């Protein structure tokens with residue numbers, strides 16, 4: 001009899017133990033009684049890589065709520081997780097990913113790939129990621145995408161003014177290739193990229209950079225580097241009182257949802273994208289009066305970033321009178337050299353080669369295109 005009771009108890013404990021290993025991740029909340037071993041999240045570097053099985057890696061998972069202090073360097077993503085937000089699928093184990101950063105940095109900044117992070121093979125024959133993306137903050141207010149505010153910020157901070165959104169804070173966004181990018185790429189390719197940062201990186205490496213597909217270790221390297229560009233609490237320009245309020249509310253279930261909302265109101269969770277058309281009548285233009293000085297800024301910080309000395313394009317732009325006159329003459333003509341045309345639609349040829357990405361309205365306003373026109377007109381005189 002004793003043996004049977006013992007056996008039943010044993011079976012019950014085995015069932016309980018087994019049940020515990022199937023924790024429902026989606027509804028999992030941490031509280032003070034949660035055991036540290038249960039706070040595992042799928043954090044292995046390859047946890048979400050294509051065709052890889054999920055693995056749980058507990059190296060850095062335990063969160064100590066009582067000692068959580070916020071300072072200017074505290075990652076926004078960490079604060080959100082403290083407030084009960086689920087970690088994004090592109091999370092990486094920080095301990096593992098810190099060794100991968102050099103690999104990703106070499107790919108993003110130099111366009112070169114090797115396991116040591118020095119030299120190596122080119123990812124693309126034509127571009128590096130920074131041909132089209134900054135890796136620094138580029139907006140004075142992170143919740144607003146305004147091309148004129150960005151242009152002025154770029155000038156003050158010595159940055160180029162580009163078609164791609166900065167990679168600074170890209171890990172904090174929740175969707176990618178937003179708005180009208182739906183129209184540009186095959187839905188089969190873009191759908192996964194809109195909800196998954198790894199897919200977004202891969203899509204851009206192939207389609208935007210016209211390069212080869214990244215290997216798993218290269219992709220994880222790029223992602224590890226992008227995590228070094230994540231938003232910190234300091235980037236949100238919060239008052240001390242607000243920081244204190246967040247720190248005090250970390251543990252308070254009644255305040256968490258509101259605090260999450262408050263933090264998210266301080267930066268964009270997606271970079272908006274609206275395509276534009278060239279004006280119906282090129283001579284009349286968009287109708288705004290151009291500002292030549294502002295046009296010069298755009299020319300220097302944007303067009304010349306790629307076209308000066310043939311950096312990323314065979315088509316060379318400089319400050320000579322001849323170039324100014326050429327650009328002015330073609331601006332209002334239906335040719336492949338019309339700025340109205342290339343700014344709105346980009347410039348593509350068939351096949352794998354360099355091309356010019358279009359500017360969305362969030363990246364260059366119609367007013368700014370008129371400013372360029374005014375600049376070429378003034379410099380042609």
Ligand code: HEC
Nearest residue numbers: 127128129132163164165176177200204205208209271357
């Ligand atoms: C020829 C230009 C170009 C190059 C080179 C390029 N990109 Fe992009 N990338 C774009 C454009 C344009 C978008 C469209 C969305 C946006 O950034 O606003 C984009 C989007 C992205 C996005 C999604 C951003 C978002 O918030 O929607 C990521 C991530 C990205 N690129 C990563 C990379 C990486 C990594 C590389 C280098 C391997 C790279 N890109 C190279 C032009 C480029």
Ligand code: HEC
Nearest residue numbers: 131302303306312313314315336337339342347354355356
């Ligand atoms: C991200 C890099 C980049 C930026 C920024 C850029 N371009 Fe381009 N542009 C290119 C590339 C690449 C081509 C393709 C031409 C080639 O084969 O080299 C191109 C093509 C062109 C062409 C057509 C050239 C031809 O041979 O038909 C014009 C005109 C042009 N760009 C003007 C501009 C102007 C004006 C600006 C600023 C508003 C600008 N570009 C900004 C990369 C860029």
